[in-house]
Amino acid sequence: MYPTSPKTAAISAEGSATARSIVSLLICIHLFCVAVVLASNFRRSVLQTQLVSIFAPYTKLLHLDPSRTPYYYTLGRNIDDDTWLVIDLYPSADLPVGQQKIAETTHLPSGGSNWLENRRRGFQLAKLLADSADPQNENDDVTSEIARAVGGWAIRKSGNGRAVVRCMRKYSQSYDLSLLNAGFPADRPTDAAYDTTVYEADVWIDEDKQVQVQKRASRAEVAPRQGAATPAREATANPSVNP
Secondary structure (H helix, E strand, C coil): CCCCCHHHHHHHHHHHHHHHHHHHHHHHHHHHHHHHHHHCCCCCCHHHHHHHHHHHHHHCCCCCCCCCCCCCCCCCCHHHCEEEEEEEEECCCCCCHHHCCCCEEEEECCCCCCCCHHHHHHHHHHHHHHHHHCHHHCCHHHHHHHHHHHHHHHHHHHCCCEEEEEEEEECCCCCCHHHCCCCCCCCCCCCHHHEEEEEEEEEEECCCCCEEEEECCCCCCCCCCCCCCCHHHHHHHCCCCCC
8 A cells, every 4th residue: 555645635635625615615505595585484575585586496496485475374363464554645635636646655664674673663553553443443543543643754754745545454365275266366375366455544734734634434334325316216206217
């Protein structure tokens, strides 16, 4: 057996060190990819969404990525569903929104990390507003104060005169996909079809610089006009009227 020369031993040691460095780098990259997809499993931010899409060819190959489906524990209650606020801003406080064009639309919370205090506060406001607007826990004092505060903040920040504050809720997809109604895509639980408006109010600043709020009533909440005759009643009362 021939003795190993110092030069050969040095080359072998250098090669082993290089191999260990490459293996360590690959392990770090793998762990980073796994950490990103796991951390992005609930309310992923814009940056997390971009990273997940970059790592998708690798993570999906190993079945590590849940394909953008937000899996998390829920009891199936309305309060467990995701909620957020949408503020449509209009230039004039004196004209109704039907006679104006939307100047801009603001979302609360807006983009950014879910760990930021402002973003978490936005989620809490939306959840509180949705819970107070629920028919079982309806509290007009709470909903109007939140809408007034949010709408007034958006109006002052943007310099507009009127706002429409909407609280949106994304319903969770049922476990039994056969129970889904038509128009609800089974393969896209984040589709806009699952979004619904749970509260809506007009907010404006009056001539005294006071923020006013008026809840928008849904069609089911509006009582029919008293004494108004329907076409069927008119035809019955006046036989000469053709139905």
